[in-house]
Amino acid sequence: MVKTLLEAFNTAEYPVVGHGKRNVQVLKDTFDHLDGEIDSDIYGTGTVIEDFQTKIAAYLGKPSAVFFPSGTMAQQIALRLWCEEKGSRKVAYHPLCHLEIHEQDGLKELHHIEPVLLSDKDRLITLDDVKSMEDGIACLLLELPQREIGGQLPAFEELEAIAAYCRARDIRLHLDGARLYEILPYYGKTAAEVCSLFDSVYVSFYKGIGGIAGAILAGGEEFTKQSKIWKRRHGGDLISLYPYILNADQAFDERLPKMEQYYRSAVELAGLYNSGIEGVTTRPLVPVSNMFHVHAAFPKETFETILIAVYEETGIGLTGNVRDAGDGASYYEVSLGDRYPAIPKDRLKQAFELLHEKVKQTAK
Amino acid sequence: MVKTLLEAFNTAEYPVVGHGKRNVQVLKDTFDHLDGEIDSDIYGTGTVIEDFQTKIAAYLGKPSAVFFPSGTMAQQIALRLWCEEKGSRKVAYHPLCHLEIHEQDGLKELHHIEPVLLSDKDRLITLDDVKSMEDGIACLLLELPQREIGGQLPAFEELEAIAAYCRARDIRLHLDGARLYEILPYYGKTAAEVCSLFDSVYVSFYKGIGGIAGAILAGGEEFTKQSKIWKRRHGGDLISLYPYILNADQAFDERLPKMEQYYRSAVELAGLYNSGIEGVTTRPLVPVSNMFHVHAAFPKETFETILIAVYEETGIGLTGNVRDAGDGASYYEVSLGDRYPAIPKDRLKQAFELLHEKVKQTAK
Structure with a gap:
């Protein structure tokens, strides 16, 4: 069975965007260390x-x-x-x-x-x-x-x-x-x-x-x-809103000091997207936060096929969700977080080389 | 410092109503046993x-x-x-x-x-x-x-x-x-x-x-x-609503079979309130669920003073919240849950005897 883009992203060795999976572990990590006697x-x-x-x-x-x-x-x-x-x-x-x-x-x-x-x-x-x-x-x-x-x-x-x-x-x-x-x-x-x-x-x-x-x-x-x-x-x-509040409080303390890092990651990653891949560009060209959009001059389905191939060959997952931008174009949102620093640079470079190559082949 | 009714109730050896404290432990008890890999x-x-x-x-x-x-x-x-x-x-x-x-x-x-x-x-x-x-x-x-x-x-x-x-x-x-x-x-x-x-x-x-x-x-x-x-x-x-959902699911399975027990507890406890304490009665007289109201023909402050004394002398906590009913009367809501079966019957009986006594003294 052919994987969907989201499945390919979720099973990639190195998903590039976000902090991590949105699963129950996020809550467990907060509450395992908290005193049960804290009142709601x-x-x-x-x-x-x-x-x-x-x-x-x-x-x-x-x-x-x-x-x-x-x-x-x-x-x-x-x-x-x-x-x-x-x-x-x-x-x-x-x-x-x-x-x-x-x-x-x-x-x-x-x-x-x-x-x-x-x-x-x-x-x-x-x-x-x-x-x-x-x-x-x-x-x-x-x-x-x-x-x-x-x-x-x-x-x-x-x-x-x-x-x-x-x-x-x-x-x-x-x-x-x-x-x-x-x-x-x-x-x-x-x-x-x-x-x-x-x-x-x-x-x-x-x-x-x-x-x-x-x-x-x-x-x-x-x-x-x-x-x-x-x-x-x-x-x-x-x-009771404490399940959200106590988690937010902990996440705030943990990640607020990392905003500069997330921003720098976005600037670096946008640079890789803007390295001459035909029809691919970021918006803004130079990010001003931890996020940017990737725009492609080809349809969602084409982009998905290319991305899945890149993930499967390189283990790098760039996004789980490409959207239709109309007029045969497509785009996706990128938000950088905790995951980015752990990506081996050579693997990331390899993924973008392959992306470049596959887009070129498709354009022919 | 004189305790408030809520403080006296919260520190009583045997709080009679409810399932237990509304604290972080409720959440921990649910999530300690759940797999962190469950997706939000x-x-x-x-x-x-x-x-x-x-x-x-x-x-x-x-x-x-x-x-x-x-x-x-x-x-x-x-x-x-x-x-x-x-x-x-x-x-x-x-x-x-x-x-x-x-x-x-x-x-x-x-x-x-x-x-x-x-x-x-x-x-x-x-x-x-x-x-x-x-x-x-x-x-x-x-x-x-x-x-x-x-x-x-x-x-x-x-x-x-x-x-x-x-x-x-x-x-x-x-x-x-x-x-x-x-x-x-x-x-x-x-x-x-x-x-x-x-x-x-x-x-x-x-x-x-x-x-x-x-x-x-x-x-x-x-x-x-x-x-x-x-x-x-x-x-x-x-x-993400999973912090509530996964907990509700577990609590539903655990407590649904106990509704008969909670109802029987309410009938029993209402019987104690309706045992001839001057000016005190329950509504309904015989409960039809796990809840009832206790009505008193004397003011909230009077009732609170009496109740605090009962809790302190007997270790039995009957309510944390008495409300003004107007016209010099007062009332409170009672909901029975997990706590009730653990109350020693002789201690409970003693508490109601003391309540009877103190109401009588106050009425004089």
């Missing part, structure tokens, strides 16, 4: 949840923070609160914002918020886009990095200019910081320095941090207090 | 979540089931779906329904559903209440047992009559079965027999079952398929 959080109260919220609030430089089971829940609530404050139903965000394409329109269906889409979907939101926004926008959401276009970032100065513009016009600025930690090495800023430009911030614990699940929403005291009411309304105020 | 569920897919959903659907006698992080989320969604089907915004439920008093009005704020409150808050919904409902009700929610009035149940025949009435009028019937397992011994029915009267059913895994958190919503294929879309909208479609 109870409906958002208790030391386990309160200490973690305080820790992350301090890290983000915000007065207060609330742990949520998901970013989907946290961000809809953030936008709802800013809309309530302004007495408006309008928010602005990128056309490929998570809320627009991955949440089954929860923002519209549950909160009746009308998003205004800024910029083209193939590029970042600019200061000019923001200046041209219609009146009555309660909140502008910026995602750093902009994941769906390969993880791109505006210059920090442009971000500061956007923040100043919004502040002067009473437009709240919310940060989708699902990958905030991952961009700090490139910006050369602390999380608090970046977050100081924003009124509210969401961060995730299962991307670069590699936890099981969970999110934090941070902002002012009144904002987070109100967010807890909405968390209850959404059904996110679980009796 | 991914956004609602994967063996871990699908197998459990299939298992519980079969147990409830429904075609399909979906795991949710919380009952709050599951039930709002169930009612929303039935409202969509009918093209109505009206549902009917008890005045002390969980959705009415414990969810910060999520049903109204997120779904704009208008509940019609049936019956007085001090009694069960009857067939007559149902017959007197206004037109246009999309769904009637019944909670079995009715928790906030001590866990009372209608006769099964009345339930059947209500179901028949609703079916004949295209009113959907939804079961808040947070404590469904706990009532099966009294009804002498299987879960599937009870659920056959309902179009949709929610069950919980952290009450009688004693799991960490989580819920199942069960019903027809199309209903549960639609519920997954709303689960994503609510922010409940987490990348």
Whole structure:
């Protein structure tokens, strides 16, 4: 039986991307070393949840923070609160914002918020886009990095200019910081320095941090207090969130210091993709975080066949998931993590030589 | 320093109610014995979540089931779906329904559903209440047992009559079965027999079952398929729910056979409360599940002082939480579980003798 790309990736000797398998061992590694006498959080109260919220609030430089089971829940609530404050139903965000394409329109269906889409979907939101926004926008959401276009970032100065513009016009600025930690090495800023430009911030614990699940929403005291009411309304105020919290806390301490390494890995790996393989290129050309997209000028099925052959001959697994980009093109997302440093460089080089070769053969 | 009631309960030699402490050990006990190689569920897919959903659907006698992080989320969604089907915004439920008093009005704020409150808050919904409902009700929610009035149940025949009435009028019937397992011994029915009267059913895994958190919503294929879309909208479609699922699965197998025991414990303990202690009585007088309420004709603070003294002198902890019932009265909820059989009967008897004595002294 022919392997699927995902099977070939999962059984490759050296999967290149990610931290490791998403399996029960992740949880066991956290809890094997924890004292069983630690009390559960109870409906958002208790030391386990309160200490973690305080820790992350301090890290983000915000007065207060609330742990949520998901970013989907946290961000809809953030936008709802800013809309309530302004007495408006309008928010602005990128056309490929998570809320627009991955949440089954929860923002519209549950909160009746009308998003205004800024910029083209193939590029970042600019200061000019923001200046041209219609009146009555309660909140502008910026995602750093902009994941769906390969993880791109505006210059920090442009971000500061956007923040100043919004502040002067009473437009709240919310940060989708699902990958905030991952961009700090490139910006050369602390999380608090970046977050100081924003009124509210969401961060995730299962991307670069590699936890099981969970999110934090941070902002002012009144904002987070109100967010807890909405968390209850959404059904996110679980009796016990500690399985996620204690794991996130441990993963945060373990992986935060490695963000520079993940970023450097991405730059190095993107260099290998951009070494003259016909029709293959990365976006951005030089990554600004631990992620980038690989784009190919040939169809998904062709790319998959080539990749499977490369994995099987070299033991190097580059991705488990190629997507159709339309017009006979394809692409995939790459996020670097704990696995990359363990890949023998000569094996990796060999894999890219073979990729080069096979793409050339296919193009003939 | 004087102990609070909760402290006195938590440090009592023999806490009488519940299964045990809600601490990290609950999770460790589940995962210590599980293989680390078990793959995480991914956004609602994967063996871990699908197998459990299939298992519980079969147990409830429904075609399909979906795991949710919380009952709050599951039930709002169930009612929303039935409202969509009918093209109505009206549902009917008890005045002390969980959705009415414990969810910060999520049903109204997120779904704009208008509940019609049936019956007085001090009694069960009857067939007559149902017959007197206004037109246009999309769904009637019944909670079995009715928790906030001590866990009372209608006769099964009345339930059947209500179901028949609703079916004949295209009113959907939804079961808040947070404590469904706990009532099966009294009804002498299987879960599937009870659920056959309902179009949709929610069950919980952290009450009688004693799991960490989580819920199942069960019903027809199309209903549960639609519920997954709303689960994503609510922010409940987490990348990984396995910490709850694997624990719930184990707790379900372990505790389901003990529901008869928990029920018998409640009947026995209620008998001790109803042994002539002045101003103290249980509701219902004879429990029909593992739960009941203890009502006292004196204020919360008085009751707390008496209870703390009883715990300290006898080592028996009866409750950690007394609530104000208004008009100088007070009450608390009792749920029996794994702890009860281990209590030495003579110590328990001694505690009730002392309770009797101290209440008498206070009344003077």
